[in-house]
Amino acid sequence: MAEQEEKVKCAIIGSGNIGTDLIMKIKRRSKLLEIVALVGIDPESDGLKRAARMGIATTAEGIDGFVKMPEFKDVVFVFDATSAGAHARHNEVLREHGKRVIDLTPAAIGPFVIPSVNLDDHLNEPNINMVTCGGQATIPIVAAVNRVSPVRYAEIVASIASKSAGPGTRANIDEFTETTSHAIEKVGGAERGKAIIILNPAEPPLMMRDTVYCLCDDEDEDAIRASIQHTIDEVSSFVPGYRLKQSVQFERFGNNRPLYLPDQDMEFTGLKVSVFLEVEGAAHYLPAYAGNLDIMTSAAVQAAERIVSLSQKETAA
Incomplete structure (x- = not known):
């Protein structure tokens, strides 16, 4: 039996609804991704508290706190679930450290990606934008x-x-x-x-x-x-x-x-x-009425998993 691939380590910036839903989705369903850090700015947010209870490393010091975390060096993908304004600086810092960014804000720094339409055209982009x-x-x-x-x-x-x-x-x-x-x-x-x-x-x-x-x-x-x-x-x-x-x-x-x-x-x-x-x-x-969150987080996870899957196939070949 082939040895199972090690899961790719990921982090989420944004401890609100979208970031917390991402954690749940990846923890429950993903065979390729592992969330190792959640980054927020409000120490009292439900997302940070919930992540801590699940054994996920957290910081309430934003992107600057994230860079100082020991988990930072092993993170491959970072999901940004904050705001269009905040994403500009997040992307700048993350790109300096070679992290791949999946942007769930409307910042549109990277190319627009709709998984069922054009994901294959942007598999190697350092930053992809999940539109809205x-x-x-x-x-x-x-x-x-x-x-x-x-x-x-x-x-x-x-x-x-x-x-x-x-x-x-x-x-x-x-x-x-x-x-x-x-x-x-x-x-x-x-x-x-x-x-x-x-x-x-x-x-x-x-x-x-x-x-x-x-x-x-x-x-x-x-x-x-x-x-x-x-x-x-x-x-x-x-x-x-x-x-x-x-x-x-x-x-x-x-x-x-x-x-x-x-x-x-x-x-x-x-x-x-x-x-x-x-x-x-x-x-x-x-x-269940929050389908707007579900389709956004599902699309982001689908994009990351497809990139990882194809990368693993290329490595195996």
């Missing part, structure tokens, strides 16, 4: 439509439970819309992209819901539907709660009834594709 929760949920759908018919315009609306939006998410609302809009174009392939986020205060809290609108050239509906379903199956392989909420909807706009697009000051003729998604979280840390 809304981007992880919707950009695969834009790319799925674009594979069949060029997407002229794509708009996404991400609705998440207010209770699942921590301080980091709320501080990054502007960056969310800008980063997601750019990624819709750069990764999804749309000529023009727009992103909207809604923090829903409903009680009881609602599941994450995402709506994707694509305006594309007129094409076979069955081919588009099949491409979308293939993508749903791929994403749900690592985010089990990712699913279509209802059937894909189609609407045609002909020369006799064009659709006016005010942002682009143009009339559109072609096919409108509407996709309605629901993301149920795995409830590793927060309740």
Whole structure:
């Protein structure tokens, strides 16, 4: 029997909702990764206390405290789950020490990565950006439509439970819309992209819901539907709660009834594709309604594991 590979040591910066969920996900499911340190700035945070109880080294002195930790030298991957503003300095320090960075903030210093769409293009990057929760949920759908018919315009609306939006998410609302809009174009392939986020205060809290609108050239509906379903199956392989909420909807706009697009000051003729998604979280840390956290952390873990897996295969060869 082949000797089992030693797990790759990782650390997380950010002891809030996303960072804590990452710990739970990696501890429970990953056969390739091991969390050895959690870095925060609030010694009273639930994340730091929980990590300490699990035997994970912690510091409440931020990136400077992390560099001084004995665990630092063995860390290969660092997941940054703080804010876009803080990530700039974190990345600078981590790159000086040769650490690979998986950025879960909207800072977008490294290339945008959506695992089911373009991860293989960025396996050797020192810093990859996981876009946003809304981007992880919707950009695969834009790319799925674009594979069949060029997407002229794509708009996404991400609705998440207010209770699942921590301080980091709320501080990054502007960056969310800008980063997601750019990624819709750069990764999804749309000529023009727009992103909207809604923090829903409903009680009881609602599941994450995402709506994707694509305006594309007129094409076979069955081919588009099949491409979308293939993508749903791929994403749900690592985010089990990712699913279509209802059937894909189609609407045609002909020369006799064009659709006016005010942002682009143009009339559109072609096919409108509407996709309605629901993301149920795995409830590793927060309740199942927090699918926005689950898809973000799941995508980050999927990216790190695939990089490690391919590296191990290359070494074995």
